[in-house]
Amino acid sequence: YNCINLFRYLGDDEDGVISKESHSQALLSKLQQKVKQKQRQSFTKEREWIEEETEKHGVTAISEDKRQSNGKHQLHKRKSEVGVFCDRATNKYESVGRKKRKGVPDMMHKNQQSGVIYLSSLYSRSQFIKKDSSALRGFPVLGGFESRSAHKMKRVLPQWLAEPDVIHRDIKCNLVPISSTSGVSAQLLQKLETNGIQHFFPVQAEVIPAILEGVQHGPLIGRGGYRPRDICVSAPTGSGKTLSFVIPVIQVLMERVVCEIRALAVLPTKELAQQVYKVFTSYAEGTPVKVVMLVGQRSFAAECASLSEQRGNVRCSAADIVVATPGRLVDHINKNSSLCLEHLRFLIIDEADRMIDSMHQSWLSQVVKAVYCSKAGPESRTLFRRTDPACITASSLSPAQMPLQKLLFSATLTQNPEKLQQLGLQQPQLFSSIHSPSNSTTADPTKKQDGFDFPQGLTEYYVPCTMNKKPLLILHFILYLKLCPILCFTNSRETAHRLYHLVQLFGGVQAAEFSSRLSPGERKNTLKDFEQGKIHLLISTDATARGIDVNGVKCVVNYDAPQYIRTYIHRVGRTARAGKPGLAFTFLLRVQTFMSHNPRLKTQHPHPAE
Numbered sequence: 001y002n003c004i005n006l007f008r009y010l011g012d013d014e015d016g017v018i019s020k021e022s023h024s025q026a027l028l029s030k031l032q033q034k035v036k037q038k039q040r041q042s043f044t045k046e047r048e049w050i051e052e053e054t055e056k057h058g059v060t061a062i063s064e065d066k067r068q069s070n071g072k073h074q075l076h077k078r079k080s081e082v083g084v085f086c087d088r089a090t091n092k093y094e095s096v097g098r099k100k101r102k103g104v105p106d107m108m109h110k111n112q113q114s115g116v117i118y119l120s121s122l123y124s125r126s127q128f129i130k131k132d133s134s135a136l137r138g139f140p141v142l143g144g145f146e147s148r149s150a151h152k153m154k155r156v157l158p159q160w161l162a163e164p165d166v167i168h169r170d171i172k173c174n175l176v177p178i179s180s181t182s183g184v185s186a187q188l189l190q191k192l193e194t195n196g197i198q199h200f201f202p203v204q205a206e207v208i209p210a211i212l213e214g215v216q217h218g219p220l221i222g223r224g225g226y227r228p229r230d231i232c233v234s235a236p237t238g239s240g241k242t243l244s245f246v247i248p249v250i251q252v253l254m255e256r257v258v259c260e261i262r263a264l265a266v267l268p269t270k271e272l273a274q275q276v277y278k279v280f281t282s283y284a285e286g287t288p289v290k291v292v293m294l295v296g297q298r299s300f301a302a303e304c305a306s307l308s309e310q311r312g313n314v315r316c317s318a319a320d321i322v323v324a325t326p327g328r329l330v331d332h333i334n335k336n337s338s339l340c341l342e343h344l345r346f347l348i349i350d351e352a353d354r355m356i357d358s359m360h361q362s363w364l365s366q367v368v369k370a371v372y373c374s375k376a377g378p379e380s381r382t383l384f385r386r387t388d389p390a391c392i393t394a395s396s397l398s399p400a401q402m403p404l405q406k407l408l409f410s411a412t413l414t415q416n417p418e419k420l421q422q423l424g425l426q427q428p429q430l431f432s433s434i435h436s437p438s439n440s441t442t443a444d445p446t447k448k449q450d451g452f453d454f455p456q457g458l459t460e461y462y463v464p465c466t467m468n469k470k471p472l473l474i475l476h477f478i479l480y481l482k483l484c485p486i487l488c489f490t491n492s493r494e495t496a497h498r499l500y501h502l503v504q505l506f507g508g509v510q511a512a513e514f515s516s517r518l519s520p521g522e523r524k525n526t527l528k529d530f531e532q533g534k535i536h537l538l539i540s541t542d543a544t545a546r547g548i549d550v551n552g553v554k555c556v557v558n559y560d561a562p563q564y565i566r567t568y569i570h571r572v573g574r575t576a577r578a579g580k581p582g583l584a585f586t587f588l589l590r591v592q593t594f595m596s597h598n599p600r601l602k603t604q605h606p607h608p609a610e
């Protein structure tokens with residue numbers, strides 16, 4: 001910069017005698033002097049500021065020379081155990097003490113005990129310089145514009161997301177007698193009662209009539225002659241979302257004449273698909289409705305055979321409802337000619353947010369393609385022409401065609417319109433239990449985009465602890481607090497395996513592990529044993545975090561804190577289901593307690609002496 005100035009501006013000759021070269025040299029030395037002066041000023045100001053901070057907080061900095069000669073960036077503590085911390089992101093200074101050190105890097109913690117605060121290279125000297133100090137350090141600011149924070153965009157949600165149909169959170173106070181829900185046949189009501197269900201939960205009381213309304217005038221047209229609206233449901237874990245799609249789908253299909261695949265339920269894991277398949281079959285029993293599962297539990301050939309049957313010379317569909325995992329479904333779409341989705345009326349996407357995340361498998365586009373492209377060619381579709389609907393116009397509505405209605409369910413359904421857009425929803429209707437300000441058309445942009453709800457009966461605790469004490473705490477929970485059965489989550493299958501062996505070595509606790517280490521058969525048996533109360537402690541990876549409905553789980557323990565809020569919601573949601581109470585404990589290491597901002601969590605000291 002100085003050099004540029006040297007050539008650009010030579011200044012006026014003082015006496016006209018000095019040669020150009022000597023003049024340049026004089027000017028250069030003059031500028032160098034100025035630079036030195038500026039640097040001196042800068043260091044003085046910096047030292048003044050550090051001394052000022054020292055007086056305020058009781059910290060003093062050793063000089064720059066000494067610091068460099070030590071080879072370490074360190075500050076010596078003098079009066080009290082308080083330091084000054086600069087947040088790189090905000091450029092704000094914060095005093096930190098031993099007790100209260102929010103956001104202080106790990107390096108600082110470790111060494112405070114020795115009375116010296118070490119600064120990691122991340123928080124180097126430059127960060128101890130005030131905001132305007134760049135000018136003082138001999139670097140003139142070009143332009144000199146004041147930095148202004150960028151204007152934040154106001155988030156505007158689509159109306160259907162902003163104004164959902166509200167589902168009551170409190171299950172117990174909002175039970176609806178099953179007989180008062182119109183559209184459910186006496187046969188199904190009888191079945192519900194046999195299964196011990198006299199009342200519908202709030203989500204069921206809202207969603208079942210909404211789905212049935214779409215088929216009130218037959219499966220072809222919805223309300224007002226339009227295509228039925230797609231339905232999205234966001235309700236807490238254990239609130240009964242499964243029955244809210246099983247009942248209306250069975251209700252609609254039990255009146256069908258010809259057996260064709262008319263409902264497809266897609267779930268992210270084998271275990272979840274098996275669970276939903278079980279509920280479907282239990283309510284389809286005694287009706288003509290046939291349910292088939294495609295999850296890879298049986299051989300591909302066996303699954304193909306279950307989809308169709310030979311009647312005389314004709315091959316007919318043997319399934320009304322298919323429950324599948326996305327990978328296996330795509331295999332069948334591509335390789336199995338007996339899977340025909342041309343008559344599909346309901347596409348159920350359970351754990352929808354997870355299914356959106358796994359959209360890279362492009363399972364949805366393959367399903368939609370299979371729905372709208374006839375395998376037998378266009379000439380075979382004489383009765384109903386089925387085309388992928390684009391915009392609704394008078395001509396597009398004139399030929400009757402079977403609509404494909406999507407039903408989405410999740411406890412953590414995203415509100416991100418960009419993500420939801422991937423699903424190609426038709427005039428969607430949202431049912432949600434969330435009453436957060438994020439559900440307003442012009443929500444506060446600083447607020448997180450997704451707000452999620454927890455079951456009412458859930459009490460959450462966090463347990464500050466060290467790594468070594470975690471296994472002891474688990475044993476304490478089982479042996480002294482008698483909190484079994486416990487479902488304990490780890491972040492890796494290695495940790496789950498190690499903890500399992502540790503508990504086995506200790507003895508006296510019926511424990512089992514659940515992870516991808518186990519074969520599908522072993523996993524099924526383990527879950528069965530846990531449900532039957534044969535296992536007191538089930539140590540699991542996130543394989544059981546979503547959707548798994550195990551009756552009577554009293555307590556969930558996050559042995560390792562989950563990385564994402566969604567994972568936390570699904571993990572703790574394995575207890576406090578169907579309006580029952582439940583406990584959730586999260587073991588937090590000291591460093592993690594600084595990061596935890598969940599105001600819902602209460603601290604729990606299992607050992608009063610600690």
Ligand SMILES: Nc1ncnc2c1ncn2[C@@H]1O[C@H](COP(=O)(O)OP(=O)(O)OP(=O)(O)O)[C@@H](O)[C@H]1O
Nearest residue numbers: 197199200201237238239240241242411547549578
């Ligand atoms: N109306 C009802 N009366 C009594 N129990 C019910 C009723 N509806 C559902 N349940 C029971 O509540 C439990 C939780 O239901 P379900 O598995 O459908 O919850 P969910 O909302 O899908 O949970 P998740 O989000 O974790 O998948 C199940 O054991 C189910 O049998």
